[in-house]
Amino acid sequence: MAQIPAVGPPAGAAAVTAPPLRGVYLPGSWPGEGGDVDPDGVTAEAMARLMRAPLSLAAHDLACLADGEPRRGYVIYLVQSLCREPNVRVARAGDWSSFGDRTVLAKRHLWSRLPDLDRHLRYAAFAERSLPVLRRVRGEYGRSDLPLLAGIPSPLTAAAVVFGMAGLVLYRRPFRLATAREMARIQALGTDVMFQLEAPAETVALASAPAWFRPLLARVLGADICRLARMAPEGARLTVHLCLGSLNDEPAIRLRSCKPLVLLANAIARMWPGDRELVLLHLPLTTTADPARLDTGFYAPLARLRLPDGAQIAAGIVHAAQPYADQRQALRLVRAALPQQARLCVAPPCGLGRSTPHGAELAVQRAVVLAHSLSN
Numbered sequence: 001m002a003q004i005p006a007v008g009p010p011a012g013a014a015a016v017t018a019p020p021l022r023g024v025y026l027p028g029s030w031p032g033e034g035g036d037v038d039p040d041g042v043t044a045e046a047m048a049r050l051m052r053a054p055l056s057l058a059a060h061d062l063a064c065l066a067d068g069e070p071r072r073g074y075v076i077y078l079v080q081s082l083c084r085e086p087n088v089r090v091a092r093a094g095d096w097s098s099f100g101d102r103t104v105l106a107k108r109h110l111w112s113r114l115p116d117l118d119r120h121l122r123y124a125a126f127a128e129r130s131l132p133v134l135r136r137v138r139g140e141y142g143r144s145d146l147p148l149l150a151g152i153p154s155p156l157t158a159a160a161v162v163f164g165m166a167g168l169v170l171y172r173r174p175f176r177l178a179t180a181r182e183m184a185r186i187q188a189l190g191t192d193v194m195f196q197l198e199a200p201a202e203t204v205a206l207a208s209a210p211a212w213f214r215p216l217l218a219r220v221l222g223a224d225i226c227r228l229a230r231m232a233p234e235g236a237r238l239t240v241h242l243c244l245g246s247l248n249d250e251p252a253i254r255l256r257s258c259k260p261l262v263l264l265a266n267a268i269a270r271m272w273p274g275d276r277e278l279v280l281l282h283l284p285l286t287t288t289a290d291p292a293r294l295d296t297g298f299y300a301p302l303a304r305l306r307l308p309d310g311a312q313i314a315a316g317i318v319h320a321a322q323p324y325a326d327q328r329q330a331l332r333l334v335r336a337a338l339p340q341q342a343r344l345c346v347a348p349p350c351g352l353g354r355s356t357p358h359g360a361e362l363a364v365q366r367a368v369v370l371a372h373s374l375s376n
Contacts, residue, residue, distance in 0.1 A: 024061040026352065029353040031355050061368050087113060089105065257300075281312075283314065298333075315345070315346055319348075
């Protein structure tokens, strides 16, 4: 088992305290030119260009900046990496045109050992590559306080995407332990990092379940996310990204109401470890393919949302193709439905990495305008 490094900032790293409330949360990376699924194939110059794009549009409104994900895909790199292990085989080949047509792996034999996951997850490798670049470019935009947002797929998500149903049942614990070790390695890089716990498997599973079963399932899935939060290194600052899936900009599911999101969010809040900071919870209130809803009933369940004190809500409604007046109305409906004390910012419903650079620019420009409208 790989050793967890001691946590502490390297020499010269800026100590970053909790940032002031910012209006725009970007839950994913910036679409870019080229780049390989292998994080070592991305140059510092290319990463700097990817980071400067959102900084040039919204530097003073960003809550954090994702680590850049130039075409590595949503854990596709992990599948490709594990394929090279002798004890792993391809159980079902896919072209990744949708989550239903992805490549799924399996152990070669029932008695085969699961490979050491530490060298395959690569979350720390991504952060180690990206953090020095962010430290170099953020000062150009007057944001020396801007933390890196390190994307951490939930163990359930990673296990299920890579190994299918077998992963759900058998491999959550190995993925959880390896993920916790990766988070400790990232925290050792410095204090200017936030972790985004990404929960598409949990969100889609709950939204797909029968209504009568959702309360119990929300407790089970919420407990799994909170278990990882409890294993996060001391001092870690965490966000949770509920996600409806967005492979090739097509969601895995569309909601008729935001009630499943509220159920899962409240389950997470009830079980959240008191010694770990929940900075923000992201709610996908539309999808990357659909405009935000304008009916009051869709947002009504938000009235029952209860988060730990100080946690912010990122309303994932930003959709640049929707008329601004409709976007503004959707934001008003969200704000009216939420408890009065809720702290609100705006966000796209999912990461922008699978958009075009132009589409991402429009989305961020729209997000900035909506964020400024919150104070009006």
